[in-house]
Amino acid sequence: MRIGNRNFDTKNNTYIMGILNATPDSFSDGGKFNTVDKALYHVSEMIRAGASIIDIGGESTRPGHKQIPDQEEIERVLPMIEAVKANFDVPVSLDTYKSEVALAGIKAGADMINDIWGLKYDEKLAKTIADNHVACCLMHNRDSKEYDALVPEIKTELQESVDLALAAGITKEKIMIDPGIGFGKTYEQNLVVLNALDQFCEMGYPVLLGTSRKSVIRLTLDTNATDSVAGTVATTALGVLAGCAFIRVHDVKENMDAVRMIQAIKRSEME
Numbered sequence: 001m002r003i004g005n006r007n008f009d010t011k012n013n014t015y016i017m018g019i020l021n022a023t024p025d026s027f028s029d030g031g032k033f034n035t036v037d038k039a040l041y042h043v044s045e046m047i048r049a050g051a052s053i054i055d056i057g058g059e060s061t062r063p064g065h066k067q068i069p070d071q072e073e074i075e076r077v078l079p080m081i082e083a084v085k086a087n088f089d090v091p092v093s094l095d096t097y098k099s100e101v102a103l104a105g106i107k108a109g110a111d112m113i114n115d116i117w118g119l120k121y122d123e124k125l126a127k128t129i130a131d132n133h134v135a136c137c138l139m140h141n142r143d144s145k146e147y148d149a150l151v152p153e154i155k156t157e158l159q160e161s162v163d164l165a166l167a168a169g170i171t172k173e174k175i176m177i178d179p180g181i182g183f184g185k186t187y188e189q190n191l192v193v194l195n196a197l198d199q200f201c202e203m204g205y206p207v208l209l210g211t212s213r214k215s216v217i218r219l220t221l222d223t224n225a226t227d228s229v230a231g232t233v234a235t236t237a238l239g240v241l242a243g244c245a246f247i248r249v250h251d252v253k254e255n256m257d258a259v260r261m262i263q264a265i266k267r268s269e270m271e
Contacts, residue, residue: 001135001173001174001176001206001245002135002173002174003053003091003093003111003112003135004090004091004092004111004112004135005089005091005111006052006091008052008206008245008246010176010206010245010246011245013245013263014239014240014244014245014246014247014259014262014263015052015053015245015246015247015259016050016051016052016053016246016247016249016252016255016256016259017051017052017053017054017055017093017208017246017247017248017249018043018046018047018049018051018053018054018055018249018250018252019055019057019212019248019249019250020039020042020043020046020054020055020056020057020080020084021057021060022039022056022057022058022076022077022080023057023058023059023060023076036079036080036083039080039083039084040083040084040087043084043087043088043090044087044088045252046252047088047090049252049253049256050252050253050256050259050260051090051252051256052090052091053090053091053092053093053112053246054084054088054090054091054092054093055092055093055094055095055114055248056077056080056081056084056092056093056094056095056105056110057077057094057095057096057114058072058073058074058076058077058080058095058096058101059073059076059096061095061116061183070098070100070101073096073098073101074100074101074104074105077094077096077101077104077105077108078104078105078108081094081105081108081109081110082108082109084109085108085109091111091112092109092110092111092112093110093111093112093113093114093135093137094106094110094112094113094114095114095116096113096114096115097115097116097117097121097122097125098121098122098125099122099124099125099127099128102125102128102129103128103132106128106132106134110134111134111135112134112135112136112137113125113128113129113134113135113136113137114136114137114139114178114208115136115137115138115139116139116141116180116183117139117141118138118139118140118141118157118158118160118161118164119136119138119161119164119165119168120141120160120161120164126164126165126167126168126170127168127169129165129168129170129174130165130168130169130170131169133174134174135174135175135176136165136170136174136175136176137176137177137178137208137246138158138161138162138165138175138176138177138178139177139178139179139180139183139208139210140154140157140158140161140177140178140179140180140183140184141180141183141184142157142183142184143184144184145184145185145186145189147189150185150189150192150193151192151193151196151199154179154180154193154200155199155200155203158177158179158200158203159203161177162175162177162205172205175205176205176206176207176208176245176246177200177203177205177206177207177208178207178208178209178210179193179197179200179207179209180193181193181194181209181210181211181214181216182210182211182214182215182216187215187216187219190214190215190216191216191220194211194216194235194238197209197238197239197242197243197244198242198243201242201243201244206245206246207239207242207243207244207245207246208244208245208246208247208248209235209236209239209244209246209247209248210247210248210249211232211235211236211239212228212232212248212249212250212251212255213225213226213228213229213232213250214228217231217232217235218231229251229254232249232250232251232254232255233251233254233255233257233258236249236255236258236259237258237262240258240259240262240263240266241262241266247259
């Protein structure tokens, strides 16, 4: 899979996507990195720790978040995208589900759009991605948490997102999918999805896993966001073993160490 100027061997490797929140209200690090200087320092630390992609978001998507106007989101993310692209040779993902924000971000240098609604919120977004030949991550999400068959329904709804992408002209090689831990699912359902990651990896597209500091970890371990590193690392290990190609995290070093350790063990089987 090619993202920006880099090729990713998604069949044989797992890569870390580092999170940069340009928001005042994200659930775990809101306000910490929403100035350019702070953001650049944090990005340099994440790259040094092993991040292969930087995911920039301007609107918190935590449960109960308040949607902000497109222009406000654009004003938050554009300086970050431009600064990261000017100072580092790293692909940049823009975490947005809005076509106007996506277009502005792409013009500023974003190499990928990470859409938490899997192209189902803004009908113009798929064409925006296709016309600009950038990569995309299509996440599973829905308003209801009522399922008759949890994993099969999530797979079906992810395939619907993929079909929207392909119909708009996004090539298969530009698509990754995300089962959407923490979105449209109860605590118990999130655990089931984590136990079925291999089924999503069998759908024919690289899988991104995003569990970092989320409620499924906090509730399981009875802890808070900043003390959820060990729990996140455990899910990262699970993701690597299941075949996930990308892991989206706040704490890059700890999760990169887990990825490297498991990949070393897995590769020893082939020698």
